[in-house]
Amino acid sequence: MSETNKRVLFINDVGFQYGAGLAQLRQIQSFLLMGYDVAALCWSSGDNVESRIPFTPVEGTGNWLGITSLVYLCQESGVSSENIVNLVVCEADFLCPDLIIIGNIHGAKWPTILVSALEKLDCPVITYMHDCYWFTGRCAYTGNCTRYNIGCNHECPTWQDYPVLEPQLIFDEWLLRRKMFCGEQGMPLVTDSHWLKQEAENALLGVKKIDCIYYGLDADLFKPVERSFARKILGIPEDTFVILSGCTNVKDFRKGGHIFQEIIHRLQDNTLFLVFGSQSENLPSVYGTGLLRDYRKMPLIYSAADIFVGTSLEEAFGQTFCEASACSIPIVAFEVGGIPEIARHRKNARLVDEQTSEALINEIEFFRQSPATRQEYGNCGRQIVETEFTLQAQGERWVQYLDTMMT
Template sequence: MDILHLSTSDIDNGGARAAYRLHDGLRSIGCTSKMLVRAKFSSDPTVIPEGSPLTKLGPPISGLPLRLYPKCNSSMFSTQWFPDVLAKRVSQFNPDIVHLHWICNGYLRIETLPKFSQPLVWTLHDMWPFTGGCDYNRDCEKYKKSCGECPQLESSRASDLSRWVWNRKAKFWQNANLTIVATTSWMADCARSSSLFKNRRIEVIPLGLDTEKYKPINRQVARELLNLPQDKQLVLFGAINSTSDARKGFQFLLPALQRLSVSGWKDQIELVVFGASKPEKPIDLGFNTHYLGRVHDDISLALIYSAADVMVVPSVQEAFGQTASEAFSCGTPVVAFDGTGLKDIVDHQQNGYLATPFEVDDLAKGIAWILEDGERQQKLRFEARQKSLREFAKEVQARRYLSLYEEIKGASVSEGFVKSS
């Protein structure tokens, strides 16, 4: 089976890392797998930069329509109108399956998708594929119809940029040989409720990771290497732009920590944050805080997870939540809200704690519940690691996808035979 993955990049963000991990997993079980990317950050020879002059122009020019909406966060909205040469490049590889991942930031034009002759699989790393341009809908449900009057554009017009993007997707994707894969049941339900994907086949396959790289490391050793205290309970929070992106939930973690601080935990807990550097004007979190900045390599991340007593992932919306599955693989229990993709990862009071959305008191209660009982914490750590091995190992994910590829390829060959006869 020959698979070609299309992804804007390979390892520089969550969606890219997820795509690369699948690519790596497929190769580990004997598949021929390559990645074609706009921006390459790894040294892996099976990751190929797309390389055309259009590649450099895509990101800045693709965002030009958003200048009509100056209040919109351009990093959260993508129009994908700028031309590309991907149909020609993909034909040169001639794979059995073209697997789409996160393809925004000026990489793959909406109109290009039906030009691929191969069956398509698309893994949903966010909601963009079935919205009018936003990566997450927040509280808006217009993607269930045809978008327009987009709150993220702060638009009051029905025929706005989001309606234009939605119309293009509806027109050019309607006859595509496309199978959708959601990483959690929540994302699958969102896709099924959308006007664009309601009639599509939608499967659920969790994201995978290398459980030999992400594995428990002696806590004392991990803390010594990271220069973290040995005599405190460490609460970990991490994400790209973890303290500035409201979707990541820092606004809930902050008051939860402050409440723990005044309820008897002040001298027992310290906080560790990765994905953000120490701000010029530090926020009073109620505890001493260690900022580790941006972390890219797997070994450093495994050390960080292993050093912590509990990982908190208070996201408002999350397609999956790789920081939670990574923490699990290192044997660290997770506290999260009982909503969106994270509820597929965390099993309440079995390997972590699911707090009532978005109740700060229950979030604080969950952190305390894990920390207050050492024997319980050890059981949670064991169960977290076992779930990772059972559900999130890269080989498990790869075999699930291989089964899907083979089914899709077989069906396509059969349909082609029927049509030609």
């Protein structure tokens, strides 16, 4: 697979929307940079804001072949699971891929069996894990539940949460994943962090092929903007201590929004809070930007801040931490999931074990008291990204992985 102009097909549920969708876009960029031709299939790309932004790297020698939405393929429209699988496979076959990478499909409610059905196209099919969905019975994150280790079933305590699945169907889904990925004929899995890889290995006993390939980002786009300029554009006072936070949806409990609101309550008298993401404009006592689909604006937002505070209680990797580091912004966060793999304690971040607002506030105050330390941590974060998390680095990791897989 190291030859140029091989054709890669990405398949997911919502195109380039939201966190995993943006991660897929960045994966596509890295393949284009490496000289591959790339196409994409999804269930729904929404209003396609992200794909209308020119994203092919200037140095890329591959060709972007476009994204196709298959929004008519849903059970709510009366299309059977069997027909969904057959029609997605037909659409994929029409694009003549040499490699298929399938990511999240739970937003589309497409059948899990689609993954193994794609093997009939006689090209490698790799499942990329942006979260825990591919080793549980239905959920993307497990919270405190460990049932997936022994068998998710009708007793699932969160079956009504996204992605919803009727209890009587859950065990079959849990079992199907083990049939697909475990044993001598198991299909390959790739994760976005070593933490997620370890979780999957523990859950999928006998998993055949599993590797970690980190995300990357466009470090020429995500880079520091002069702070006074960024604040002037956003209307933020120059002499104010600014904490930035955000995610796709700030009301998501898993993202720790309730903890962040405790921090706001405690520090609002001497701190300006800048928050991006859906529902952020409705938060009291913050400068909320809403959900910014045009990611080109994000470096300006990061650069206006003194520190980035992440309150995620579960996170497979955390692209916002990578983005903050690329923009030379130090991080305060909980030491959970894959976060320490990009937000490194006492290098570009201060991480805490205790999942409380008080623990985070202590580290916030550590940074507030020392502008020189903020700069030191910020510079280290930028160096980490330039060394390990660029599109080029991501592309090289994929090429090395594919070369190894084909031998």
